[in-house]
Amino acid sequence: MPELPEVETTLRGLSPHLTSQRIAKVTIRNPHLRWPIPANLPGILRNQTIRRLYRRAKYLLLECDSGTLILHLGMSGSLRILPALTLPEKHDHFDLQLANGTLMRLRDPRRFGAVLWHEGDIARHPLLASLGPEPLQEDFNAAYLYRATRKRSAAIKQVIMDSHTVVGVGNIYASESLFHAGIRPQLAASKLSLPRCARLVQTIRATLSASIAQGGSTLRDFTDSDGKPGYFQQSYAVYGRTGDPCRVCGTPIKQIVQGQRSTFYCPNCQK
DNA sequence: CGCCAGGCCTGCACGC
């Protein structure tokens, strides 16, 4: 589920519920996520106030009094705001109970997500220290992408999915952005011209922004029992459309495998 | 049953 737009939508949905609130109780039902949830976390977090929530790449960061709680949703994680005392279901691994009665609950069937704690400068955390620029910020621009791709012989799709190049471009939006930019996913990154880098930066921004905007329109449902921000109805240009006609030229969409991930593209529109 | 799935870190091999 979570690509960057889902994480951003989750952040926006959680923020008003959690900002400036005091943590009353932390429950770990299953610590076995991608890394173990620290066993001492309940003791650490109790009575701390959540000062602010923000996002870096796909990490949700809850800045508290003495450190930062790092949340990652992996492939199947979701966070929800629920009434206190809501009974946990299968795969509900972690709860933050606030003093005002609000309950934030993490569900993650595949357990690729993470709940970690860091004291001190969060930018120095090993998971965050070597990340590239945010796709929606100014430092991700044509000149940057051009420079970052000069010595990269790997396929452009894999390079834009590499978090050292730019963060937050997952498998769906990599295919989508390349389609809108008219670039073949297999093209060696070093072969992209500056104008094509400019175009790709623009389409990465546009696809992510459009999806975030769509997620925002479903925010009112954030506290619903299913808590899913409705992305499944989203229609894609190429992702998941193997064999279907390209929406621009009618050519059947092709599916290939790159770096063990499926890639979708139009062999006519993308050069 | 086998296969696939939206993430992403780690370890290894390689070439400069």
Added chain:
DNA sequence: TGCGTGCAGGCCTGGC
């Protein structure tokens, strides 16, 4: 030797 780079493996469950 050390670095950047590219690749494969692995973590899990659920759905088709």
